[in-house]
Amino acid sequence: MTTAKRLATAHVGVAVGAFGIAAFMALMQALSRANLDLPWRTARMYYLSVTAHGVLMALVFTTFFIMGLGVALTTSALQRPLRFPALGWGAFALAAIGTAGATWAILWGKATVLYTFYPPLKAHPAFYIGLTLVVVGSWLWSADIIATYRAWRREHQETAVPLAVHGLLATIIVWLIATVGVAAEMLFQLIPWSLGITDRVDPMLARMLFWYFGHPLVYFWLLPAYVVWYTVLPRVAGGKLFSDSLARMVFALFMILSAPVGFHHQFMDPGIPTGWKAFHAFNTLWILFPSFVTAFTVLASLEVAGRRRGATGLFDWIGKLPWSDPLVASVLLSMLLFAVGGFGGAINASFGMNSMVHNTAWIQGHFHLTVGSAVALTFMGTAYWLVPRLVGRELELVLLAKVQPYLWFFGMALFSFTNHVTGLQGMPRRVFDPGYLGAPAADQWRALTGVSAVGGLLLFTSAAFFLLVMLGTVLAGKRTDNVAVEFAEPLDGPPARRTVFDRFGLWVTVAIALVLLAYAVPLAQHLQMERFGSTGFKPF
Ligand code: HEM
Ligand SMILES: [Cu+2]
Numbered sequence: 001m002t003t004a005k006r007l008a009t010a011h012v013g014v015a016v017g018a019f020g021i022a023a024f025m026a027l028m029q030a031l032s033r034a035n036l037d038l039p040w041r042t043a044r045m046y047y048l049s050v051t052a053h054g055v056l057m058a059l060v061f062t063t064f065f066i067m068g069l070g071v072a073l074t075t076s077a078l079q080r081p082l083r084f085p086a087l088g089w090g091a092f093a094l095a096a097i098g099t100a101g102a103t104w105a106i107l108w109g110k111a112t113v114l115y116t117f118y119p120p121l122k123a124h125p126a127f128y129i130g131l132t133l134v135v136v137g138s139w140l141w142s143a144d145i146i147a148t149y150r151a152w153r154r155e156h157q158e159t160a161v162p163l164a165v166h167g168l169l170a171t172i173i174v175w176l177i178a179t180v181g182v183a184a185e186m187l188f189q190l191i192p193w194s195l196g197i198t199d200r201v202d203p204m205l206a207r208m209l210f211w212y213f214g215h216p217l218v219y220f221w222l223l224p225a226y227v228v229w230y231t232v233l234p235r236v237a238g239g240k241l242f243s244d245s246l247a248r249m250v251f252a253l254f255m256i257l258s259a260p261v262g263f264h265h266q267f268m269d270p271g272i273p274t275g276w277k278a279f280h281a282f283n284t285l286w287i288l289f290p291s292f293v294t295a296f297t298v299l300a301s302l303e304v305a306g307r308r309r310g311a312t313g314l315f316d317w318i319g320k321l322p323w324s325d326p327l328v329a330s331v332l333l334s335m336l337l338f339a340v341g342g343f344g345g346a347i348n349a350s351f352g353m354n355s356m357v358h359n360t361a362w363i364q365g366h367f368h369l370t371v372g373s374a375v376a377l378t379f380m381g382t383a384y385w386l387v388p389r390l391v392g393r394e395l396e397l398v399l400l401a402k403v404q405p406y407l408w409f410f411g412m413a414l415f416s417f418t419n420h421v422t423g424l425q426g427m428p429r430r431v432f433d434p435g436y437l438g439a440p441a442a443d444q445w446r447a448l449t450g451v452s453a454v455g456g457l458l459l460f461t462s463a464a465f466f467l468l469v470m471l472g473t474v475l476a477g478k479r480t481d482n483v484a485v486e487f488a489e490p491l492d493g494p495p496a497r498r499t500v501f502d503r504f505g506l507w508v509t510v511a512i513a514l515v516l517l518a519y520a521v522p523l524a525q526h527l528q529m530e531r532f533g534s535t536g537f538k539p540f
Contacts, residue, residue: 004075011068022056023463030456035434054115076485077162083147091140098133122536160495167227170251178216185209200533211262225378234488239305244490248501253290260518284349326401330381341369362423393477404465411458418452
């Protein structure tokens with residue numbers, strides 16, 4: 001095994017472990033919301049569990065999987081080792097230590113602040129410092145991937161960078177711009193406050209910094225999934241990428257549009273002028289465009305695959321796709337769920353309609369389709385394809401791997417549909433009390449939360465299948481030499497030379513200009529106000 005493969009395997013291992021713990025927590029939550037009387041069910045346990053689930057799924061599973069995937073795809077596509085292997089291991093170690101610290105604080109009940117850690121909820125310093133170390137680790141990882149790219153670039157002055165690396169570099173640029181916000185929140189606000197160096201914190205500033213980070217965070221999750229959709233899926237499905245240049249344009253648009261939209265999470269927050277919220281709302285609608293282009297290009301690539309497999313009619317190419325291949329099935333089903341999530345997202349982003357769904361169960365219905373399916377299910381499918389190539393073993397328990405994406409799909413359909421509906425009926429999210437303090441509609445919600453719990457059970461079973469396949473493959477898979485990581489060829493041929501989309505410096509400059517345009521004035525106005533701050537709260 002090469003160093004890069006070992007490093008990628010270590011990352012994927014942590015990701016899968018975090019996913020397993022978080023999936024178990026999720027089952028408890030779904031049962032609890034359906035008012036099932038588990039003996040250990042208390043408000044304290046509920047919020048501890050929701051915190052652990054949110055952090056381990058959305059922050060740990062995703063980040064580690066992306067780091068591992070990034071190492072594996074970059075070294076394969078550029079056909080060279082990591083520029084600084086020791087730096088790669090250092091990054092991994094730092095992020096792993098940080099994860100251990102934050103997880104300890106959560107599981108020991110010292111950080112029940114949910115994965116958004118809004119102050120004035122206050123956690124143990126180990127939680128904030130731990131998550132900061134995860135971010136610092138991801139920065140070192142970014143530096144290593146960029147250094148590897150630059151070493152390649154020196155030897156290939158005018159060649160277009162392979163598309164997979166183009167997409168990963170876009171991911172890294174989005175991430176580096178985004179994490180400035182959360183790093184500032186951690187270093188200047190939350191860490192000194194939790195250590196007792198300061199005794200008050202400004203919750204509104206914290207929310208601005210958090211959501212400046214929080215929206216581009218979703219593109220940090222999504223772009224690596226798109227990399228798989230564009231560069232791996234068409235090949236495994238037996239086709240070609242419909243257009244390389246459209247894909248590059250999409251990644252370039254995400255580099256510039258990911259950040260200046262954060263206020264769409266704060267439409268209901270006081271203190272931010274309406275005009276600035278509207279500006280972020282418009283930017284959000286722009287960013288739907290690259291996602292539509294992605295849907296078009298990926299579907300066209302799949303049509304190419306279906307036709308190469310013998311389809312001749314208008315739609316029979318859909319049936320010709322290898323729906324029993326674990327990677328293909330995972331990605332196709334994740335895209336179907338994502339399409340619904342995208343429509344819901346347009347509703348969330350519409351300034352006025354947001355008030356209808358804000359902080360209701362609709363929101364958890366929405367993000368389990370996006371990050372919880374488009375991203376997570378794609379990553380599971382990717383693991384079925386990637387892990388055998390990393391460890392040199394064939395996929396084990398193949399039947400479970402074939403069934404797993406379908407179970408996820410049906411479980412998520414039940415879970416997400418019911419949460420969208422109860423959300424529209426006003427059921428709040430993040431609430432332990434299933435009687436909702438006697439809200440008249442609570443009885444009406446009961447049947448739907450029951451269906452949602454059945455969805456949760458299917459999802460948990462699906463997650464368990466995934467874990468079994470991973471364990472089986474690593475421990476008992478048949479050894480194989482078939483370990484090449486290969487990418488789809490574009491129908492229009494790879495670009496002859498570097499295009500404008502490969503000019504990363506240009507896109508970073510535009511991105512920074514847009515961030516300043518969207519944030520400089522409202523942030524400066526906020527900082528000029530007289531601010532009193534809040535002391536901390538620890539409800540449990
Ligand atoms: C095993 C399948 C899953 C089930 C059954 C499930 C279920 C749940 C439930 C019941 C909640 C609590 C909602 C509330 O009371 O407000 C929740 C929250 C959440 N889930 Fe999942 N989930 C699953 C998978 C995922 C995945 C794969 C991700 C992301 C990668 C994810 C991310 C989140 C996040 C970010 C929250 C919000 C936590 C918060 O409000 O602080 N979940 N999930
Ligand atoms: Cu957003």
